Amino acid sequence: MKTKIFILFILIIHYSLFNPTNAQRVTGTVFERSEASKKSPLVGVNIFWAETSLGTITDSLGKFDIARSAKSNRLVLRYIGFKTDTIKVTSENNFEIVMKPEGQLGEVVIRGTSSQIDRLNPIQTEIITTKALAKAACCNLSESFETNASVSVSYSDAVTGAKQIQFLGLGGQYVQTNVENVPTIRGLASTFGMSYIPGTWIQSIDVAKGAGSVVNGYESMTGAINVELVKPDAREKLYFNTYVNHLGRGEVNLNLNRKLSDKWATGFLTHASTLQNRVDNNGDGFLDLPLYTQFNGINRWQYKSDKMMAQFGVKALYEDRLGGQTGFRPDEHRGTAQFYGFGNKTNRIELFSKTAKLYQDKPYKGLGLVLNASLHNTDSYFGFVNYDGRQRTLYGNLIYQSIINNTNHQFKTGINYLLDDYRETYKDSLMTRTESVPGAFFEYTYNHLDKFTLVAGLRADYHNMFGAFATPRLHLRWQPWENTTLRLSGGRGQRTPNAFAEYYGYLVSGRTVRFWGQTIQPEVTWNYGLSLTQTFHWFDKHWDLVLDYYRTDFQNQLIVDTDHATPLASHLYFYNLKGKSFSNSFQIELNTLLSKRTEVKLAYRLFDVWQTMGQPFGNSVLQQRMMVPRDRVLFNIGYNLPYDKWKLDLTVQWNGQARITDPMQSLQATIDRKPMPILYSQSFMNINAQASRAFKKFEVYLGGENLANFKQPNPIIHAEDPFNKYFDAGQTWGPVVGRMIYAGIRVKIKD
Amino acid sequence: MKQLTFVFALVLTIVFGAVANKPGKDKEVKIKTSAVCDMCKERIEKNLTLSKGISEAVLNLEDKVVTVKYNPKKTDEAQIRKVITETGYDADNLVCSQTAHDKLPECCQKTSEAHSH
Numbered sequence A: 001m002k003t004k005i006f007i008l009f010i011l012i013i014h015y016s017l018f019n020p021t022n023a024q025r026v027t028g029t030v031f032e033r034s035e036a037s038k039k040s041p042l043v044g045v046n047i048f049w050a051e052t053s054l055g056t057i058t059d060s061l062g063k064f065d066i067a068r069s070a071k072s073n074r075l076v077l078r079y080i081g082f083k084t085d086t087i088k089v090t091s092e093n094n095f096e097i098v099m100k101p102e103g104q105l106g107e108v109v110i111r112g113t114s115s116q117i118d119r120l121n122p123i124q125t126e127i128i129t130t131k132a133l134a135k136a137a138c139c140n141l142s143e144s145f146e147t148n149a150s151v152s153v154s155y156s157d158a159v160t161g162a163k164q165i166q167f168l169g170l171g172g173q174y175v176q177t178n179v180e181n182v183p184t185i186r187g188l189a190s191t192f193g194m195s196y197i198p199g200t201w202i203q204s205i206d207v208a209k210g211a212g213s214v215v216n217g218y219e220s221m222t223g224a225i226n227v228e229l230v231k232p233d234a235r236e237k238l239y240f241n242t243y244v245n246h247l248g249r250g251e252v253n254l255n256l257n258r259k260l261s262d263k264w265a266t267g268f269l270t271h272a273s274t275l276q277n278r279v280d281n282n283g284d285g286f287l288d289l290p291l292y293t294q295f296n297g298i299n300r301w302q303y304k305s306d307k308m309m310a311q312f313g314v315k316a317l318y319e320d321r322l323g324g325q326t327g328f329r330p331d332e333h334r335g336t337a338q339f340y341g342f343g344n345k346t347n348r349i350e351l352f353s354k355t356a357k358l359y360q361d362k363p364y365k366g367l368g369l370v371l372n373a374s375l376h377n378t379d380s381y382f383g384f385v386n387y388d389g390r391q392r393t394l395y396g397n398l399i400y401q402s403i404i405n406n407t408n409h410q411f412k413t414g415i416n417y418l419l420d421d422y423r424e425t426y427k428d429s430l431m432t433r434t435e436s437v438p439g440a441f442f443e444y445t446y447n448h449l450d451k452f453t454l455v456a457g458l459r460a461d462y463h464n465m466f467g468a469f470a471t472p473r474l475h476l477r478w479q480p481w482e483n484t485t486l487r488l489s490g491g492r493g494q495r496t497p498n499a500f501a502e503y504y505g506y507l508v509s510g511r512t513v514r515f516w517g518q519t520i521q522p523e524v525t526w527n528y529g530l531s532l533t534q535t536f537h538w539f540d541k542h543w544d545l546v547l548d549y550y551r552t553d554f555q556n557q558l559i560v561d562t563d564h565a566t567p568l569a570s571h572l573y574f575y576n577l578k579g580k581s582f583s584n585s586f587q588i589e590l591n592t593l594l595s596k597r598t599e600v601k602l603a604y605r606l607f608d609v610w611q612t613m614g615q616p617f618g619n620s621v622l623q624q625r626m627m628v629p630r631d632r633v634l635f636n637i638g639y640n641l642p643y644d645k646w647k648l649d650l651t652v653q654w655n656g657q658a659r660i661t662d663p664m665q666s667l668q669a670t671i672d673r674k675p676m677p678i679l680y681s682q683s684f685m686n687i688n689a690q691a692s693r694a695f696k697k698f699e700v701y702l703g704g705e706n707l708a709n710f711k712q713p714n715p716i717i718h719a720e721d722p723f724n725k726y727f728d729a730g731q732t733w734g735p736v737v738g739r740m741i742y743a744g745i746r747v748k749i750k751d
Numbered sequence B: 001m002k003q004l005t006f007v008f009a010l011v012l013t014i015v016f017g018a019v020a021n022k023p024g025k026d027k028e029v030k031i032k033t034s035a036v037c038d039m040c041k042e043r044i045e046k047n048l049t050l051s052k053g054i055s056e057a058v059l060n061l062e063d064k065v066v067t068v069k070y071n072p073k074k075t076d077e078a079q080i081r082k083v084i085t086e087t088g089y090d091a092d093n094l095v096c097s098q099t100a101h102d103k104l105p106e107c108c109q110k111t112s113e114a115h116s117h
Helices: A002-018 A663-671 B002-020 B038-049 B078-085 B098-103
Strands: A025-033 A039-041 A044-050 A055-057 A061-067 A076-079 A087-088 A095-099 A115-117 A125-128 A149-154 A163-166 A175-179 A200-210 A222-231 A236-245 A249-260 A264-274 A291-304 A309-325 A341-358 A366-382 A385-404 A406-426 A429-450 A452-462 A467-481 A483-496 A514-516 A521-536 A542-554 A558-561 A571-576 A581-595 A597-614 A621-624 A631-640 A646-655 A684-694 A699-703 A742-748 B027-032 B054-060 B065-070
Touching: A044 A061, A055 A061, A076 A309, A076 B054, A087 A095, A558 A597, B027 B078, B038 B054, B038 B065, B078 B098
Parallel strands: A025 A095, A175 A222, A514 A571
Antiparallel strands: A025 A039, A025 A061, A044 A055, A044 A076, A076 A087, A115 A125, A125 A200, A149 A163, A200 A222, A236 A249, A236 A742, A249 A264, A264 A291, A291 A309, A309 A341, A341 A366, A366 A385, A385 A406, A406 A429, A429 A452, A452 A467, A467 A483, A483 A521, A521 A542, A542 A581, A558 A571, A581 A597, A597 A621, A597 A631, A631 A646, A646 A684, A684 A699, A699 A742, B027 B065, B054 B065
16 A cells, blocks of 8 residues: 555656646736726836746736746735735736735635635645534534534434544544644543534634644544634624524623734633523433533634734633433432432633744745643543543644745644643542653645645654654645646554543443453554545536545554443443454545525545454454444535525435444343344434524524434433443434424624 | 425425525616725625615626615615615715714725725
8 A cells, every 4th residue: 555655656746847837937917906997007017036036027018928937936016006916826827917006905705615625735625614604503613514524423422412523434533623723622622522612713614634734743543623713803893692492502602802903902702501401302211412501711812913923812611511310410319329310510721822933025934833731620420430530731832834945845844742641530440641742743845836736744753651653644636637636645643542531422321341451552543545626517517526535544443342241241341452443434525506596515425444353252353333324425505695695504414324232132142152243223314404694783593403303212221220230321323302493693793 | 205305395495495586576776886995895785785675786896886686676776875875885976974984994984095096
């Protein structure tokens, strides 16, 4: 596999280096927009290649003709009384440039389609814009992927309300989830982290598939999700949102942004939400959704000048969850066998800062420092079992970027440090772990006329517990024709698993937890991917087709085994992988604009995920990974009037069967001395729809989730006897709560 | 099957709704405004589009003329001009509302026209 990629890589390099560029000169015309509504040519405009002395001026017709430079691909246009303009020159020619007079704000609102595929990024990246986020009114990051085909989100169990991502056939822990390029949802926060980022705070989300960039660390295995939050200098001074659903969940969000001076700005992002209504629609005696209250806020300060950019701030979060049997009251029943209860209290505080030194005359150059410190405290109980965790994290990243000779050769290099201090207690056992990892990285980017891009990254880290390791990663992007983009990627990833936080849902059970064999080692993967993005015209419409295939191979993995039960106990085993474990993911996605106002997306995804299991029981079998539906189909249609006067949206998802277990059937197999049974869930459909209407000062929305009202039958095994050792609420593959209707209002005040 | 029928019905509703919403008997009016920049363009277009009876508004910054498509049963030209003046811009020979104009960012006010070329 590796040698094949290497050969292909050499061929592509060869092609791009020796394919002669068609034109050695760049020509064009420069205009101004005159009062008389016509364009008129500008004479004598200074035109030169950035960072060179190679230049020319426009003639009496506004025309110019300049030789290409080997040192730069950015052409600068300068003329007194007009804004200096820089254009990136690739292979095209015969430019028509309209210069804007000074003193005119060229701020343009970008109104693209709702999800976009970044064509120039060497890593296959989908961008979820605010427009797509508004398609699902609710509520936080976990609900932001509803119309995205690559990411799916499901409940991890039927009690806690924790949600888990599925990406390239694997769980969310294998995706590096960053907030503004700082790894955030990791460690103990991975349990409920998806609900810690309210939707109204989000400006955009980038979903990058395959091995990520080495700049942000070694933990990205299947991909990287980066969330950009609303900035303090955003044009929206005030954004207020309330939401309520028919089950009784209520939510308030308020964002305030203020420019204090030309250089300083500050922003507050706040959120409060709660559910205090006890809902048990399936009549199993358990709450379908936990009661909860969350308070969440960020205050950020930003400084921007020509020479530097800085921001710093604080994030704080408090959340209280309560689930279990409907009659459970923690003050009376906690620690008794009268009612089964679940509780979780989480406190989190985070301090962050980013500082960047800018070089006005050398825009390609930069020096940045990212510092982050967080304290995460979480206390839970599941019936009689207590689980408490604390994580302290320190993260620092110093990045320097510049070019080698010209902007075709760019690099980023730097050093970083990660300190994770864990202290967890489960029942009576105390587990502590301190990870201290200094590292250094170098990433080189070669760009040839924006047709071919290569990113080669390497990082070296030293882990205090697991020793030194290298993380190589490679990305290639090749655009052989205008409408075709091919991408290839490969790379290594490593992370230390957190068994309890990542498989939290399995703890809501009567299972006996065991760690088997030697101590849990870091998980190591190699991920390879190939993708094709093709744009074409058909039936007078513009279509986008995306095809991709990714494979993740595990060298080591934390295996979670829930297959076994004996007359003594039902088991939850954690152990290191011995043998093969891999995930294949294939996806095809088609997007089009049916009319100017109607957008359609259709996608199909196939996951083929297997791991070698069963060592504690003396066998070694290649088994399908639990809870991964093999097939998934997504269909989305959206209709929009200009300025979102009316906005209608419908999403249909079909999820195929996933492998599940049932402790009772496992027990029967043990008694009968048969191999463990292979069970599958049902397939099901999920339908969401929303309508919104904008007025001058506000916007109202009304929507529904799970409109087909599908409910997983018996999501909790042994719900009638929760203190039984075969009780299990962790076998959730479908919606627990049925149809849900919501409504809300958004108020935005811009300047 | 029941689910599929339901989905199909929803899709039809949306597609039909989209077609039905197409302006059929809409009238069109062109109004000269005092817009200066892209921000002005956005502000005027947005306020017009979100007003009763107006289906589309496109402002051309080159000649500052906004083309408005509207349903004559729900609104009229006087109402449309009023929306523009209350946004803070002149509409043909009607002068803008002074209070609304003064609230605009500096770059969008009429005086800034003098600075531009």
